Amino acid sequence: xxxxxxxxxxxxxxxxxxxxxxxxxxxxxxxxxxxxxxxxxxxxxxxxxxxxxxxxxxxxxxxxxxxxxxxxxxxxxxxxxxxxxxxxxxxxxxxxxxxxxxxxxxxxxxxxxxxxxxxxxxxxxxxxxxxxxxxxxxxxxxxxxxxxxxxxxxx
Numbered sequence: 001x002x003x004x005x006x007x008x009x010x011x012x013x014x015x016x017x018x019x020x021x022x023x024x025x026x027x028x029x030x031x032x033x034x035x036x037x038x039x040x041x042x043x044x045x046x047x048x049x050x051x052x053x054x055x056x057x058x059x060x061x062x063x064x065x066x067x068x069x070x071x072x073x074x075x076x077x078x079x080x081x082x083x084x085x086x087x088x089x090x091x092x093x094x095x096x097x098x099x100x101x102x103x104x105x106x107x108x109x110x111x112x113x114x115x116x117x118x119x120x121x122x123x124x125x126x127x128x129x130x131x132x133x134x135x136x137x138x139x140x141x142x143x144x145x146x147x148x149x150x151x152x153x154x155x
Contacts, residue, residue, distance in 0.1 A: 017044075025106045037110075048114065052111050067100060073149075120140075125137050137151040
């Protein structure tokens with residue numbers, strides 16, 4: 001089933017509304033998946049529209065913040081796993097944003113139902129070299145990072 005929504009454009013439905021979009025990330029165009037929570041009827045909450053519009057307006061300014069937060073998260077996880085002491089090829093030493101971007105790839109944007117947090121909610125997903133099964137999920141509220149974990153935290 002598909003719909004043409006005035007804000008999200010043409011979407012397909014398979015338990016979540018989705019479509020491929022092209023978005024600039026770090027100066028390069030990337031093909032990613034936009035996923036929007038919603039029932040089969042194709043009705044979305046006003047909060048979802050607002051969250052998406054503002055995310056797109058602020059996207060360029062958010063990228064450096066996202067990368068720094070992911071780098072911090074990676075180094076905490078790497079330390080918790082003990083790979084800052086014992087070498088593990090899957091969790092290499094990554095100290096800079098430049099090194100980080102060689103190990104991650106923007107995968108998607110998720111616009112969930114509102115209400116889990118107090119504010120505009122969005123999720124950003126990344127694939128990463130150190131955990132290709134779970135990837136990285138970044139939960140944003142009012143365009144600020146509130147949680148980072150596996151991709152499923154934003155699904």
